Amino acid sequence: MNLDFAKSDGLVTAVIQDHASGRVLMVGYMNQEAFNKTVETGFATFWSRSRKKLWLKGESSGHRLVVKEISTDCDLDAVLVKVEAQGPGVCHEGYESCFFRRLDAGEWKVADNPTYDPGAVYGGKS
Structure with a gap:
C-alpha cells in the first residue's frame, strides 16, 4: 500500500x-521525495x-x-504528521501555530500571542 x-499533481x-x-x-505539501526524506531523516520536509x-x-x-x-x-492522499517542534514557533509570522487567527463576528482576529520575533530570525523577511 502506497500513498x-x-x-x-504529485x-x-x-x-x-x-x-x-x-x-x-x-x-504543508509533500511530494514523494519530501515524504521519503521525512521518513529517512526524522525531520519534516515539504515541497x-x-x-x-x-x-x-x-x-x-x-x-x-x-x-x-x-x-x-482512508484515501491515502493526506498524512497526519505528529511532531515535536524544536523552537518557540512554527509560523513564519512569529506564532506557535500558523492557525493563530479566529473568525469572530465575520472578521479574522489574532487570537494568540507571538512566541518569537520573526525579524530577528529571518532578518526582516517573513
Whole structure:
C-alpha cells in the first residue's frame, strides 16, 4: 500500500500536529521525495509549491520539526504528521501555530500571542 501522489499533481497534504498537545501547527505539501526524506531523516520536509523545491522546515529558523508518528487517511492522499517542534514557533509570522487567527463576528482576529520575533530570525523577511 502506497500513498497516492498522483491524485493532486504529485503531492499529498501534510497536516502537522504537536504530538503532546494535539494542536495543529501547520499544513504543508509533500511530494514523494519530501515524504521519503521525512521518513529517512526524522525531520519534516515539504515541497514548496511557490519555490518549486524541497524545503526542510526549520532550515532558516532552526525551528525544526522532529517526527514522532505518521498516519494517513482512508484515501491515502493526506498524512497526519505528529511532531515535536524544536523552537518557540512554527509560523513564519512569529506564532506557535500558523492557525493563530479566529473568525469572530465575520472578521479574522489574532487570537494568540507571538512566541518569537520573526525579524530577528529571518532578518526582516517573513
